[in-house]
Amino acid sequence: MKKIAVYPGSFDPVTFGHLDIAARAAALFDEIHIVVVHNPNKKPFFSSEQRVSLIQASFTEAARFGKAFPTSTNVIVATLDQGLLVDYCRKVGASVLIKGVRNNADLEYELPMARVNRDLAAVETIFMPADPGQGFVSSSLVKQVAELGGSVDNYVPAAVVKALKASIQQAKG
Ligand code: PNS
Numbered sequence: 001m002k003k004i005a006v007y008p009g010s011f012d013p014v015t016f017g018h019l020d021i022a023a024r025a026a027a028l029f030d031e032i033h034i035v036v037v038h039n040p041n042k043k044p045f046f047s048s049e050q051r052v053s054l055i056q057a058s059f060t061e062a063a064r065f066g067k068a069f070p071t072s073t074n075v076i077v078a079t080l081d082q083g084l085l086v087d088y089c090r091k092v093g094a095s096v097l098i099k100g101v102r103n104n105a106d107l108e109y110e111l112p113m114a115r116v117n118r119d120l121a122a123v124e125t126i127f128m129p130a131d132p133g134q135g136f137v138s139s140s141l142v143k144q145v146a147e148l149g150g151s152v153d154n155y156v157p158a159a160v161v162k163a164l165k166a167s168i169q170q171a172k173g
Contacts, residue, residue, distance in 0.1 A: 002030040004094040013160045017134035019062040021100035026073040037080045048079040057159035086121035102130040
């Protein structure tokens with residue numbers, strides 16, 4: 001039987017930290033689904049379609065930074081705009097969720113969700129420690145730095161840098 005895992009998140013936008021977790025998870029499973037989930041508590045910067053394209057555009061780039069995805073693994077990028085994550089897991093036959101953890105705050109935020117998902121549908125969550133080199137990077141910090149004119153080249157793939165610049169430029173009119 002295929003071992004399938006789901007790696008969910010807002011990915012607004014995807015960072016090298018996310019790609020590192022995704023690549024490491026891909027090495028452990030036959031198939032992984034990177035799922036761009038609508039989080040009602042966050043106002044998105046990029047649409048879910050843009051976020052999916054940016055993840056897809058980042059695969060080849062990520063290889064340059066040693067974040068290559070194993071070719072043996074099937075990597076699917078999808079969206080979930082409504083409904084429960086565990087229903088998505090059921091639909092695709094996944095029994096494991098992957099979450100990256102940078103610090104205690106992440107763990108505190110993630111633990112209740114992990115417990116609920118296990119309670120609802122026996123879906124287990126595997127926490128992966130963030131790479132120390134990327135441990136301080138978050139999508140919100142990246143957006144803030146980019147909006148204030150700083151360089152985010154070390155934190156996100158070139159496709160994301162380009163998309164951020166374009167959106168910020170467009171917003172300025
Ligand atoms: O990157 P984020 O925004 O911290 O990711 C949180 C996310 C989207 C994974 C979480 O909010 C989620 O799982 N939402 C789906 C709805 C759901 O299943 N909720 C109940 C269990 S947490």
